[in-house]
Amino acid sequence: MPTQAVNLADKLKLFDELWAPKVVGSFNGHDLIVVKVKGRFVWHSHPDTDDLFLVLKGRLTIEMREGAVTLGPGELYVVPRGLEHCPTADEETELLLIEPEGTPNTGDPATAAPKPKI
């Protein structure tokens, strides 16, 4: 068993890159991920998994074809599987994500970022 809790803020201090997800733990076949984002991502969807976003710091807008949702710290949103979405952040924003192991962040393995463990 791990002998220490995962401090999310401490993990986020370990890197500066944007849109570069880092795996900080594992839960029921899912990766627990922290990521820093700023600017606009790409429209994409995940056919086989819901997409969970929890804002730790900053502000995230998740655009969807039917409308947008904006999240501040302590707010979460689950994009249902298959639904196209485009995350956008005007300021640098820190997120906790939960995704099945191996999920490509862009929805497409050819363009997906690697997800190293930290």
Add this chain to the structure above:
Amino acid sequence: MPTQAVNLADKLKLFDELWAPKVVGSFNGHDLIVVKVKGRFVWHSHPDTDDLFLVLKGRLTIEMREGAVTLGPGELYVVPRGLEHCPTADEETELLLIEPEGTPNTGDPATAAPKPKI
């Protein structure tokens, strides 16, 4: 699709009971749960699922037979499936939990608390 983010602090303002989990969302067949705890729970394990704890406020100790882990705000811990544990909090503590739908909080359906949606 849900048109609003889930504000965890706002959800936690809706109730006062301790050890009374409330479902605030759904993700890949799992319930997203908020709960207030204080004092000592019971030793239990979940044979079929890992157990994810994220502290939002306060301080939680998770006792396990091999040792204890203490978590403050912004810290998470995953108890591996099958491992006996006993959560304890000296002060009132607020948590986000993620559990497969229908998971009994005590590990035993006979003694488990109901999990209403709020």
